[in-house]
Amino acid sequence: MGRTVWAGLLCLLAGTAAAADYRADAENYREHLRRLQPGDRLLLDPGDYLQGLPLHDLSGEDGQPIVIEAASPSARPRFIARPRVNTVSLVNARHLVLRHLELDGRNLPVDAVKAEGHSRYADFITLEHLFIHDHAASQQNVGISTKCPAFGWVVRNTRIERVGTGMYFGDSDGSDPFVAGVIEGNRVTRTLGYNLQIKHQKVRPPEYADRHDTVIRHNVFSKQNALPDPQARPNVLLGHVPLTGVGSENRYLVYGNLFLHNPSETLLQAEGRVTVYDNVFINGSGDAIRIQPHNDVPRDMAIFSNTVLASGTGIQVRQGEDAVYRQRVIANVIAAVTPVLGGEAAHNVTLPYQPDLLNAAPAELTPLLLGRSQPSSRLPQALVRELAVYPDWQRATHPGARIAPALLRTLDAYPP
Template identity: 75%
Template sequence: MRRVVCATWLCLLAGTATATDYRANAQDYRDYVRRLQPGDRLLLAPGDYLHGLPLRNLSGLADQPIIIEAAQPGDAPHFIARPGANTVSLADVRYLVLRHLELDGRNQPVDAVKAEGHSHYADFITLDHLYIHDHAASQQNVGISTKCPAFGWVIRGNRIERVGTGLYLGDADGSDPFVGGLIEANRISHTLGYNLQIKHQASRPAGHVDRHDTVIRYNVFSKQDALPGPQARPNVLLGHVPLSGAGSRDRYLVYGNLFLHNPSEALMQAEGRVALYDNVFINSEGDAIHIQPHNDVPRDMVIFSNTVLASGTGIQVRRAAESPYRQRVIANVVAAAAPLRDGEAAYNLISPYRADLLDIAVSELTPHLLAQRMKTARLPQSLVRELAAYPGWKATTYPGARVSSALQDTLDASWP
């Protein structure tokens, strides 16, 4: 295929690199991958791609990433899994963008996107509007997986369904941490195991010693058809950051998400350092939020301005004996069989679980639960000012979550 050169003669006179658009199809695309340089784009024609997308030793720049995307966003290239190889395989790569691709697992025992365990790094990777499906040969098959140090990822606007695990970030032994990520506006459903797990972190690689927050916002996490028994997992599980030294002050900021139904585990489980706010949790078959030891203990946490509807426990905090850390549970609206269990609770509005509340639109749930209590539920202005320091909080003088337009966009979004 011909290439389209985007640079002008002025760029050549100045000695700057030439950014190039390459157009390729299912027969010749791999010939172009190895020549990609900073700023280049590989535009893929519609069709069935049978030989995967191995990306090795490719590095863009912060202001000139390498981009691989659909030539026609409404007609995504269709990558079909093959035995023995992960479909998108990343090793020693930086500043890559993958956009508008379909990854069809056909239930082969492989992952859709994997930063491979033999890689030294996979940093500043953006996965944008991928449609990942049918990677469910077992719970071990993952939509997006990192098994090497992964810094600065953006996982945005993806639809992931019918997979073993949606996102599995980090390694089981706490090595190869996922640091400073942004996970936003994804819709993850019909997973055998977790919708999302970020593993605990034993240490921090050299070069990333500053504090970094990982942000999880405006996603839909749904496990309404989860399996009981050995495969039972929460929708989301967050492990701890390094216990001391570099990275020990990192946080997870989890806000503006919708967590839906899980018949065998809680919707959310976390330890470590987490701020959990402005989320809606709905579970007609069990518990909503479990704060509890996993590989370490819950550290300083704040759980505020959430709306919870759960037939089991709403918010449960299990802290280690004589722990010096605080888990504050503030200004939540909770309708559950057992609304609150432990934690430093204040200004929460609680009521019994009622199955008829499931019929109320997500955006109307908080106003409905507040309707009869408005006069007594107002929050102190000092607390409102304190909570306003958290990014993205929908500041309000009343408890509970507000459904943002960004979350509504996730609910309304369509994919090819």
């Protein structure tokens, strides 16, 4: 008796159904959605899919997600947008994986992937190797958006371009929190507004009571080809976590990313609790990092081991009045018209703006700038030990960012 049959019999004896693979095409794929159970895979043939992907009241389980993916990763099924309907619509969904799909917006005023506002939850959603493009009817049209409580999302190795906003998590009034996300290895370019925004959060449900950080790593966030616009937005904006109670000790870990150019705004704006390290920031048209009050004030945060090249201000920290929090600016290499404003600065290397290095390879920028600076002392060992507690920090003895192999893989897969 074959191994698959034995596995099926064991599952039946245990009172569970065996996971199944279903093969579908553009004509019949929606018939399969209703039958998907935990552990099942829906394998989609190449072609143009015109009826969207409604994932409503559909859930896998921990360790047994429902997977919807291309039958062949080299031949993505193309989902084409329809008027007045978001292409991938999530309502009351958990433990789903979407892989190797193309979402073509045709510049209709809809979103590519949206956890809908009337959904009670959309948890443990993984989006991998998607190609999302041409959702740019206005800045309000988004590549990936959540408008309900969303926990445990992973957005990985996805390419987003020519959209209004790349990723927008949370709601404008601070409701519907986005918690414990991992955003890694993505390339987001040519957005009208933000490449990424995570909204401030007022409260969180009690089931999110444990410590949950959100990680943003090894991405390329670029507005290199954007036109100047007084309504433009930063490449990335991070709002605060809840001010008290559940979630108030959470933070954003932003590391190993490449931020490129913005003709009207800064590359990264943040408040609340944020740790920013081992990133490269290049802006030939303005500022790089701006820490400032938005919906609250900057709280305890650290900005260290970054490399910054900016024609405006490199790192600016603006606290609210009577602030009692610490914003440490440590061990960065900054070449800017104004390298540092505010914060507790120490062990940084500062230089005048170096416009001839705007086109330098990101991995070469730190050694090039250090080579033009006065000889700098090694970082104190006590500081190195202190910083070594941060995940994946590229342990360094000198200031500045060290490019992680994972970011090099993103650059190789998706050149700027």
